[in-house]
Amino acid sequence: MRSAFDFSPYRRSTIGFDRLFDLLENSAGETGENFPPFDLVKMRDDEYRIDLALAGFRSDDIEITAQQNQLVVKGRKASEDGHDYIHRGIALRSFERRFGLADHVQVTGADMDNGVLSISLKREIPEAMKPRTIEIGSGASQDEPKRIARRQREPEDA
Structure with missing residues (x-):
């Protein structure tokens, strides 16, 4: 569309x-689908964190893949545990959540604590791409090749 x-x-x-x-x-x-819910947190100028609420999932059930400009989090819950549930309100369905990453954003780590998966991100711009100041010369550098050519043509006094 x-x-x-x-x-x-x-x-x-x-x-x-x-x-x-x-x-x-x-x-x-x-x-997009709204599962699992997540928060985007700015820690510092170039550091971020994604928090995903994954109640009922263990770290073994989750796969995190960082590709160029994309972060993919997949959750696959193990097969049924054999219980006969009267009501099942905790969503344990499989999911795949994709996040677009800006250029030069790297995944630095991931932790799981109390059903919340936290993925740490950091933007590291290479030195060659950072803004730099270009000084404007006085024109002496443009005259230098002319002076060298003149010296080569003129005979030296011995």
Whole structure:
């Protein structure tokens, strides 16, 4: 399903944002499932945490996969335990939850405590991609090749 908004004028005037526009177009029609519920927590400027409420799941039942720009959390509950339930209110169904990660965001760890899975994330921008100040020269560097060429043409006084 296409979104009602046309991104083509922006595609023409931007460089390197193709992936962003593809994500916006593809996610416009998605109505994702709401299980399991989760929180996104900003710990510091470049550190984040995802908390997923996974009551009834053990760490053996959960698989976390970090791919390029995507984090996938899958839960597969073991087969029935043989009990005869009168009411089953704790959702133990299998799930797959996907999170889009920005460039240079790495998964640094995961912990399970009291039915809450916490996944730690950190954004580490390489030095080559960080903003840097470029100083403007006085023009002396442009005249330097001309001076060298003049010296080579002029005979040296002995």
